[in-house]
Amino acid sequence: MHYRGPWPDIDIPDVTLYDLIFGGMGPAEGDGIAIDHTETGQVLTLAQVKAGVDAVASWLAAQELREGAVCAIALANCPEYAMAFHGILRAGCVVSPVNTAASAHEVARQLSITGARLVITSADLAGTVTRAMDLAGLPADNVVVVGACPDGLLAWDEVLRTPVALPTPTITPATDVACLPVSSGTSGLPKAVMLSHRNLVANVLQFSSALPSMGDDNSIVAFLPFSHIYALTTTMNYGLLRRFPLYTMSAFQAHLFLDIVATRRPTIIFVVPPVATFMSRNHAIDSVDWGSVRLVFSGAAPLDQPVGEAIERRLGTRVLQGYGMTELSPVTHVLPMERQDLELSTIGQAVANTTFRVVDPATGHDVSAAAPGTWSEPGELWVSGPQAMLGYLGEQDATAAVRDAEGWVHTGDLVQVDHEGTTRVVDRIKELIKRRGFQVPPAELESHLLAHPDVLAAAVLGIGQSSGDQVPHALLVLREGADPQAAPREVLHWVNEQVAQYKHLGGATVVHQIPLSASGKILRRQLPEVLAQARAASTSAT
Secondary structure: OOEEOOOOOOOOOOOOHHHHHHOOOOHHHHOOEEEEEOOOOEEEEHHHHHHHHHHHHHHHHHOOOOOOOEEEEEOOOOHHHHHHHHHHHHOOOEEEEOOOOOOHHHHHHHHHHHOOOEEEEEHHHHHHHHHHHHHOOOOHHHEEEEOOOOOOOEEHHHHHOOOOOOOOOOOOOOOOEEEOOEEOOOOOOOEEEEEEHHHHHHHHHHHHHOOHHHOOOOOEEEOOOOOOHHHHHHHHHHHHHHOOOEEEOOOOOHHHHHHHHHHHOOOEEEEOHHHHHHHHHOHHHHHOOOOOOOEEEEOOOOOOHHHHHHHHHHHOOEEEEEEEOHHHOOEEEEOOOOOOOOOOOOOEEEOOOOEEEEEOOOOOOEOOOOOOOOOOOOEEEEEEOOOOOOEEOOOHHHHHHHEOOOOOEEEEEEEEEOOOOOEEEEEEOOOOEEEOOEEEOHHHHHHHHHOOOOEEEEEEEEEEEEOOEEEEEEEEEEOOOOOOOHHHHHHHHHHHOOOOHHHOOOEEEEOOOOOEOOOOOEOHHHHHHHHHHHHHOOOEEO
């Protein structure tokens, strides 16, 4: 049973992302505000952003970077992010976005698996990035710094002063990689996802076509990190494509967020569930006039329906939820704006040019279609469309496990579907823990745990009421002689020093054994029971 959404298919032009956004820019469009960085007061028109993009592309060409060379961006949201991202693509190179919360070890691993040799970063992250370059065996003078530039590194201002002499790279949009975000897929360690120009072009157009009633006069609050594919597509590239001013913030700050709403009068706000919860409950919300806001869009993790309903009541605005994954550029499903009869707990329906199936994991067959007014049995969501990744860089086996020979991407999420194709997520097959909208792969934390001399075996599971916001928790089998009281605390501290804050282990529990399959794989569905039994025996450390 194949399902489609209510939106008609759209034409996906065979162009690069740069050409889609900047290729047909007229003088009037160029004069419009593109990015207003509210923290610094920096305001750039679309023409100024394009000038920066072209300067970056010209500078990269002058460095004789070959086509396909990978350049990493480790920046919080700012105007320079858009210039760097699109400048790298215009030069025929590839972007690998870096999470600004990542540790030096994590950045070094990303540089290694993507093959990046150049990093564009900010003054406050230069220390982390230079340490990462050293760990990866790369020269520190390949770091470009926005802001105050330490000695020995390259100054962003010098890049922008490059005379424009645009290169003429040969880019095949359907097959040439544009972006290498890092994802853990459905299991295992982080991998580099190969997204082509066509993937990104298609998905920003698909997302835009799912919101036709929004019209042309809009503006966006942009605090979700552009390093995350959700914000990269639905906020930065969507805003630039539609000529919607972006009010950027380097990170979510409640007082600045409320000030932007009060003074800039935005119409669209993209959120993750923790911010949605703030908007539904915090008393400070009532001090602001929300009359300009027409849409609050939530993604990256499941939104609780009562939270969405509370926002609609308090703010008098429409709340929508969408679904996607990095391997799908990322958007596959959106709640239709006009379908207020559909529950906010659903992820809506498939965007244009997208087909999906709901497959029984036990049999490999599609689940039976639901009768009107009912839901199907749960099955894994499989998706096909022009937004589907090319694969994982250098990971053929991992690619085959997620994108099959027929082009279906196996999402690892269990869903139910009604007779109209409306979909709701009910569980996860995949191992990932979601923390504040970010992926936390248990296997990555487990590899750190097993490197500690006191740990014989380990497993990690998510703890929390919400499937979209859980705290990683470690189950430890200690080596003989390790102190069962002190060792777990020492192990937690040791691991947390090596990973980004959102990956921090919130606790550790000593257990007698980790449940394993006959092939040695961790039986993750048994971990909650193992934890409960161990806690009952009072051998927990936090």
